[in-house]
Amino acid sequence: MTEQILILGGSGRIGSSVAADIAAHTQAQITITGRDAIAGQAVGDRLGPQVQFLALDLAESDRVREAIGQSQLVIHCAGPFPYRDASVLKTCIELGVDYLDVSDHRSFTCKAVDYKAEAAAAGVTAIVNTGIFPGISNSMVRRDVEQLDQPERIHLSYVVGGSGGAGITVMRTTFLGLRRPFEVWRDNEWQEIKPYSDREAIQFPAPYGRTGVYWFDMPEAFTLPDTFPEVKTVVTKFGTVPDFYNYLTWSVAHWWPSSWLRNSAVIEFLSQVSHRMTDFTDRFSGIGVAIRSEVTGQKAGEAVRCCSTLVHENTAIAAGYGTGTLAELMLAGKLKKPGVWPVEQALPTDLFEQIMESRGLKIHQSWEPIQSNSPKA
CATH class of the missing domain: 3.40.50.720 (NAD(P)-binding Rossmann-like Domain)
Structure with missing residues (x-):
């Protein structure tokens, strides 16, 4: 059958x-x-x-x-x-x-x-x-965790080229993620984080190189601490190329009134504008994705770092x-x-x-x- x-x-x-x-x-x-x-x-x-x-x-x-x-x-x-x-x-x-x-x-x-x-x-x-993220990224983390005797810290970061080859729904999800602070597991306690904050330059494989990423509310921010309760900190950060999209998103998250971001019409406006912009810039940035999983901890009594990376030319x-x-x-x-x-x-x-x-x-x-x-x- x-x-x-x-x-x-x-x-x-x-x-x-x-x-x-x-x-x-x-x-x-x-x-x-x-x-x-x-x-x-x-x-x-x-x-x-x-x-x-x-x-x-x-x-x-x-x-x-x-x-x-x-x-x-x-x-x-x-x-x-x-x-x-x-x-x-x-x-x-x-x-x-x-x-x-x-x-x-x-x-x-x-x-x-x-x-x-x-x-x-x-x-x-x-x-x-x-x-892909969440998804393949989570399994990359599990694979890295299993290399260590005592994992202590997970740092999971992503970068996407333009639209990633996805539709407008992904744009909506991005802006919806800016509406309110969220909790992350850091230093063995839950702490509140503002979305798209704390820019960090991460070295991804080619063609992305050193790229800025920001705190972003992802499900793995709380599923990974549940899966690996021995881990003291879980970091989930996201960024896009070209980099000016990061600065635009940062400005929306930090400068726009929170009441605007809770308005569905504003979210739709931002999503439509972003979708039109990436239709143009995708031809230069590509629509690929890079993932970097880094787990630090102990192996055979020594402090070690286990790192995995994945690159694909089409996020969708x-x-x-x-x-x-x-x-x-x-x-x-x-x-x-x-x-x-x-x-x-x-x-x-x-x-x-x-x-x-x-x-x-x-x-x-x-x-x-x-x-x-x-x-x-």
């Missing part, structure tokens, strides 16, 4: 990248959904005979439930996730359907993990925060790999863990390494001793 996969929001750029990866590596029949029937049908036609389009709005709860009930796996790509509740996941649990999502916001992740016990009781494997395609690989493993019966999990708690490192190699993704990992007079990075 051919597996049936439902990708909610699958006609968008991230969702269609997920569909393309699954179609290339499995025999599953894939249904992608969206609200724009003409655009969605065009995406379905482009992706080939394994993929069909279904016009569907998440507000149509009865139709959504019917579509979920006809599937073995549901993949939720219909952001922006700060606006979403966990109703899709709840329906999957009720109907016994496995679940993935590309969620990228703390508030949604908190809602999802509240259903951990219900999913476990129903035998449903649900993995949240898949994609890389996100498709992150989610598509998990779907492939779940369909093959290689990844079954009832409950609701962030990806670093669900995917063992050996499977992560195998599935990344199958996509040709090269993750460079190195570790070195930390001299006693060297500051922590």
Whole structure:
């Protein structure tokens, strides 16, 4: 029997990248959904005979439930996730359907993990925060942590070229992340941080080089401390190229009144303007992504630093790999863990390494001793 996969929001750029990866590596029949029937049908036609389009709005709860009930796996790509509740996941649990999502916001992740016990009781494997960041990035951290006897500090940073090849939903998510301070795990306590603060120059692999990154509210800022409770500090920072986008975003976060950022019309205005700007600058900046995971701690009684880096020329395609690989493993019966999990708690490192190699993704990992007079990075 051919597996049936439902990708909610699958006609968008991230969702269609997920569909393309699954179609290339499995025999599953894939249904992608969206609200724009003409655009969605065009995406379905482009992706080939394994993929069909279904016009569907998440507000149509009865139709959504019917579509979920006809599937073995549901993949939720219909952001922006700060606006979403966990109703899709709840329906999957009720109907016994496995679940993935590309969620990228703390508030949604908190809602999802509240259903951990219900999913476990129903035998449903649900993995949240898949994609590239969060997603592949979390598994890179887990791989680095496992190299040390006693991990102490995680520093996870990302840089994206222009739009990253993603749609306007990603722009909305970025500006929604500027609305209020958030908590981070630092020096063994939760501390409040202002978004897009504390610029730090990080050395990424070519073509990015030394690039500025800033504190940004990501789900892994609180899932990683939960996954690795021995770690004293978790840093999550984000930046873009060209660098002037960082300064524009910083000015919005620090100079604009908070009441403006809580106004949905203002968020939409900023998102539309940014989307038009990146349509132009993408041709110069590219649409790629670089991730740098650095874990410091103890190994054999010595202070060491373990660092991993990944670069891909297209952020949306890389996100498709992150989610598509998990779907492939779940369909093959290689990844079954009832409950609701962030990806670093669900995917063992050996499977992560195998599935990344199958996509040709090269993750460079190195570790070195930390001299006693060297500051922590």
